[in-house]
Amino acid sequence: MTPIRIVFLVAALGATAGVGYLGFMGIGGASADLDRSIRVGSAGNALASSKVK
Amino acid sequence: MRDPGQVHAIQCTNCGAGLDVLGGGRVTTHVCSYCGSALDALDNYRVLTRFSEMTRPATPLRIGDTGQLMGQGWQIIGILGLCETWAGKSWTWTDHLLFSPTHGYAWLTLEDGHLIVTRRWRKAVSPGWMSSAQVERANTRPGADSDGEHFRYYETSTARIAFAEGEFTWRPRQEDTSTTVSLLGPRTSLAYVDNGQEREIERSWYLPQAAVWDSFGVAVADRPGIAGPHPLQPARVPADTGFLIAASAVFAAVCAVLSVVFLAMGGRDVLPPTPVDLRTLPTEITFDLTETAGLAQLRFHGDLANNTWAWIGATLTDPEDVPLFEAGRELGYYSGRDSEGHWVEDNRDTTVLFHPTEVGTYTLELDIPEGGLGEASDGAVLGSLSVSVREGASSARPPLVLMVIFIVIAIGLFLWRQSAEARRWAGSDWEDDD
Numbered sequence: 480m481t482p483i484r485i486v487f488l489v490a491a492l493g494a495t496a497g498v499g500y501l502g503f504m505g506i507g508g509a510s511a512d513l514d515r516s517i518r519v520g521s522a523g524n525a526l527a528s529s530k531v532k
Numbered sequence: 533m534r535d536p537g538q539v540h541a542i543q544c545t546n547c548g549a550g551l552d553v554l555g556g557g558r559v560t561t562h563v564c565s566y567c568g569s570a571l572d573a574l575d576n577y578r579v580l581t582r583f584s585e586m587t588r589p590a591t592p593l594r595i596g597d598t599g600q601l602m603g604q605g606w607q608i609i610g611i612l613g614l615c616e617t618w619a620g621k622s623w624t625w626t627d628h629l630l631f632s633p634t635h636g637y638a639w640l641t642l643e644d645g646h647l648i649v650t651r652r653w654r655k656a657v658s659p660g661w662m663s664s665a666q667v668e669r670a671n672t673r674p675g676a677d678s679d680g681e682h683f684r685y686y687e688t689s690t691a692r693i694a695f696a697e698g699e700f701t702w703r704p705r706q707e708d709t710s711t712t713v714s715l716l717g718p719r720t721s722l723a724y725v726d727n728g729q730e731r732e733i734e735r736s737w738y739l740p741q742a743a744v745w746d747s748f749g750v751a752v753a754d755r756p757g758i759a760g761p762h763p764l765q766p767a768r769v770p771a772d773t774g775f776l777i778a779a780s781a782v783f784a785a786v787c788a789v790l791s792v793v794f795l796a797m798g799g800r801d802v803l804p805p806t807p808v809d810l811r812t813l814p815t816e817i818t819f820d821l822t823e824t825a826g827l828a829q830l831r832f833h834g835d836l837a838n839n840t841w842a843w844i845g846a847t848l849t850d851p852e853d854v855p856l857f858e859a860g861r862e863l864g865y866y867s868g869r870d871s872e873g874h875w876v877e878d879n880r881d882t883t884v885l886f887h888p889t890e891v892g893t894y895t896l897e898l899d900i901p902e903g904g905l906g907e908a909s910d911g912a913v914l915g916s917l918s919v920s921v922r923e924g925a926s927s928a929r930p931p932l933v934l935m936v937i938f939i940v941i942a943i944g945l946f947l948w949r950q951s952a953e954a955r956r957w958a959g960s961d962w963e964d965d966d
Contacts, residue, residue, distance in 0.1 A: 481771065481772055483770065483771050483772050483776075484772050484775055484776075484779075487772075487775075487776055487779060488779065491779065491780075491783045491938070494783075494934055495783055495786055495787065495790075495931075495934065497930075498787065498790070498930035498931045498933070498934045499790055499931065501927070501930040502790060502791070502794040502926055502927050502928060502929070502930040502931050503794065503797075503826075503926050504825055504826060504926070505825075505826040505827030505885075505887065505925055505926050505927045506887075506927065506930065507927055507929045507930045507933075508827050508885055508925075508926070508927025508928070508929050508930075509827060509885050509886050509887055510859065510883075510884050510885045510886065512859065512860075513857035513858070513859050513884070513886060514857055514858040514859065515856070515857045
C-alpha cells in the first residue's frame with residue numbers, strides 16, 4: 480500500500496464518516512430560505528434611557 | 533574483470549592511430565575513430581571496410597565514458613549514428629553501445645534529448661516474432677505480452693547507419709538498414725528488430741535523465757535540450773491513478789447509499805395531518821417536539837382548484853415564546869394541454885425543515901395573505917389546508933455533496949489519464965480502419 484493510497488483512503492473514510500454523522504443528525508438539511516431576522520431583541524437599556532432628560 | 537592477458541590498446545592497422553580496447557569477448561569489429569576503418573577484432577584487426585564521409589552525431593557522450601544505469605556501472609565502447617527518412621522527413625538518433633564485465637551489453641539511446649536504455653530481451657514473448665508485413669496485414673492494432681506487461685503496436689521504422697565509431701559485437705556497415713517494429717507498454721517498450729541478417733527482440737526503459745547525465749559526468753550546460761515528450765516518458769499523472777479512480781467511484785457509491793438511507797429516515801410523526809380552519813386565519817397551531825437531534829419538518833398540503841395558487845406565511849415560535857423564523861411557501865396546481873399533450877404542475881405539497889433549539893411546545897402561526905386564479909392575485913381560492921409535523925429526520929444533502937465531489941475526482945483523474953495516454957500515443961503510425 481503506497482503512501483498516496485493510504486492518505487486517500489484515510490481522508491475518504493474520514494470524510495464519509497463525517498457526512499454520515501452530519502446527514503444522520505440532519506445538519507445541513509434545514510431550509511435555506513428561513514427568515515430568522517424576526518427574533519425578538521431586548522427592550523434596550525431602559526434604566527439608562529430613563530436617565531435621559 | 534578484464535583478463536590480465538587481454539589486449540588493452542591497439543594501433544589501427546590502416547592509419548596507425550592508437551585505439552583503446554574496452555569491450556568484452558563478444559566484440560567482433562572495431563571502427564577506428566580517426567580514419568573510419570572497420571577492423572576485424574577476430575583476425576588481427578585487419579581492415580574489413582571503411583566508413584567514409586560520416587557526420588559525427590550530436591552527443592556529449594564519448595567512447596570510454598563510464599556511468600551508472602539501473603544500479604550497474606557501464607562503459608561506452610561504441611557509438612552509432614542512425615537515421616530514418618520517410619516522406620521527405622528525416623529523424624536521427626544516437627545509440628551508445630555499453631559494456632559491463634558482469635552484465636554484458638546494452639544500448640544507451642539519445643533521441644530528441646531523451647535517454648533510453650535498451651537490452652536484448654531473452655524472456656518469453658508472445659508472439660515470438662512480429663514482422664512489418666504482419667503489421668501491414670493486421671486488421672486491429674497488434675499486441676504482445678511479456679514479463680507481465682501488455683504491449684500495443686506503436687510504429688515501424690527503418691533505420692540506416694550513418695555513423696560508427698568504436699567496438700561492436702557484430703559487423704556494422706555504412707548504409708546498413710534495420711527494420712524495427714515497436715510496441716509500447718505502460719512502462720517499457722518492446723521491439724522486434726530485423727537487420728536482414730538476424731532477428732532480435734529488445735526491450736527499452738526510460739531512464740531518470742538527470743541521474744544518468746550526472747553519473748556520466750555531463751555538465752548541465754552540455755546536455756542536449758529535450759524536443760517534445762517521448763512515448764516512453766512516464767505520464768504526468770498522479771501515482772496510483774487507477775486506484776484513486778476506482779476508490780473514488782466506490783466512495784461515491786457509498787455516499788449514494790447513505791443518501792438513500794437518510795432520505796428514508798424521515799423521522800416520526802409529532803402532529804398528524806391536521807386541517808386548518810381557513811375562516812379563522814390567521815391561526816395558531818401548537819405541537820410538542822421531544823428531541824433537538826435531527827431535523828423537524830413542517831408539511832403543508834393544500835386542496836387547490838385547477839390553475840390556482842396560494843401563498844402561505846408561517847411563523848414559528850419556540851417554547852420560550854421567542855420567534856424562530858418566518859417562512860413563505862407557494863402552493864399551486866396548474867394543468868393544460870399543448871402541442872406535446874397534457875401537462876400538470878402539481879405543487880400542492882410543500883415543506884419547511886428546521887433544527888429545533890430546545891424540547892417543548894412550539895407554536896406555528898399560519899396565514900394565507902395572497903392567492904388567485906392563473907397569474908392574478910385576486911384572493912386565495914384554497915379549498916382546504918392541512919399541516920403535519922415530524923421530528924428526528926435525517927438529511928441526504930451532506931452525503932450527496934460528498935458523492936458529487938468523489939464523482940468529480942474520479943472523472944477528473946480519468947480524463948487526465950486519458951489525455952496523458954493520448955499524448956503518449958500521438959506519434960504512433962497505426963491507423964484504425966473505419
